[in-house]
Every structure is written in C-alpha cells, then in structure tokens.
Amino acid sequence: MGRCPQSSPNQAQSSTQRRGEEAADESTSRMAGARGVSNQHDRMVVDLTIPSSPGDTTSGASTKSDSAGPVSLSSLTTLIARQGDERREELTFLARLMAYGFTRPTESSNPAQRHALLNASSATELLNVLAGQYAAPDYSQSLAELKADLHTAQSDNAALTRRLDTLAIQNAENQVTVLKADAKHSANPVASLRNVIAFSKVRLAKTVEIEKSKVDSALAQAAPQSTSLGPHRRYQALAPDHC
Secondary structure: OOOOOOOOHHHHHHHHHHHHHHHHHHHHHHHHOOOOEEOHHHOOEEEOOOOOOOOOOOOOHHHHOOOOOEEEHHHHHHHHHHHHHHHHHHHHHHHHHHHHHHHOOOOOOOHHHHHHHHHOOOHHHHHHHHOOOOOOOOOHHHHHHHHHHHHHHHHHHHHHHHHHHHHHHHHHHHHHHHHHHHHHHHHHHHHHHHHHHHHHHHHHHHHHHHHHHHHHHHHHHHHHHHHHOOHHHHHHHHOOOOO
C-alpha cells in the first residue's frame, strides 16, 4: 500500500493565490458590469453597494460606497422576510391601538379624538392621541350658545304650558255651564210630571173615600130592613131583581 502524497507548502501557496486571483477577477467583473443580480459560477449574489453621488464632500461620502456589499439571495430573502414580519407586527399594533381608541366607552364619543385617530400615521401618534396629548377644539362658545337656546326654549315651553292650562280651564268651565243649562231644562218636565202624579194620587184617594162612604151608607140603610124581614124576605130584598 502506498502512502498518499502530501502537498508541499509551495502547492498550498499557489492554490491560495489562485483562489485569490479568481475572487479578484470575479469582483472586478461584477463591478465593471451592471449593478444587480449575477449568476456566475452557479451562485446567486446581489450587489447592494450604494454609490456616492458626484460632488459629495461629506465626511461619510468616502465610506458610503463601502457600507454594503454583495450578499447572497438567501440572505436577502431572510432580510425581506424579517422586514415583512416587522411591518406586519407594526400594522397589527396599529390596528390594536385604533380598535382600543374607538371602543373605549369614555372617549369613543369624542369627535376630535376620532378625527385624530383616523389621521394618525404611526404608533407614536396613536399613543399620543390615546394619552390625550392633542389640541382639542374649544367648544365654550358653542356651549354658551346652546345654553342660551336651551333657556329660550324652556321659557317658550313654560309660556305654552300656561296657555294650554288656561285653555283647558276655560273649556272645562264652558262644559260645566252647558251641562247646568241642560240639567235645568230637563228638571222642568220632571217637576211637572211629579206634580201630575201627586195630583192624581190625591184625586184617587178622594175617589176611594167617596166610594167607601157610599158603600157604608148603603149598608147602614140596609141593616134595619134586614132585621124586620124574615130570612127568606131578607134574601129576596138583598138579591137583585131578575127580569
């Protein structure tokens, strides 16, 4: 069995030098070409170098072009996904803040706060609105006008109520007067009828007394004659005559 030949230091150095030259050639060709995505050697890379503008003499202009370099597509995908997650979390937080601001029982009826919540563009502004750090409109003048209108309306309502009460009393008095007049007219025939009934009762009583006295006198006259006659003659005297 033979031993594997060991690489000499010269071979390792030449290999390292060759790889460095290839990397330099690749970097040079990438910088010479258009900025963007390259697929050399079956590897996707993206150049994120930000070139400095001409005439830029700021202190950071010399290092601006070195702030970003070529990155792999997987790194860029991870970065985009992370930024998307952060944006999604921010939108979720904003939605929660807006929902909280619009559903609070004590503040949801405030139109100024609702307007500020709708116009907020960041979570900081929403927090400031919810904390009450916004300039609410001054409603003192409107409130004074509303109070004056309310006082006028109450005065008018009181005057109308008094007028309605007066009309109701007058109507009731008129109805009582009409009812009294009707009762007076109705009482006259009733009184006349009562007088007729009383007069009829008196005449009936007198008639009864007269007829009773006639009967009593007839019986008194017939009593002596009945004693003088016999039983048969008495019967004949009392019996009516037959034709």
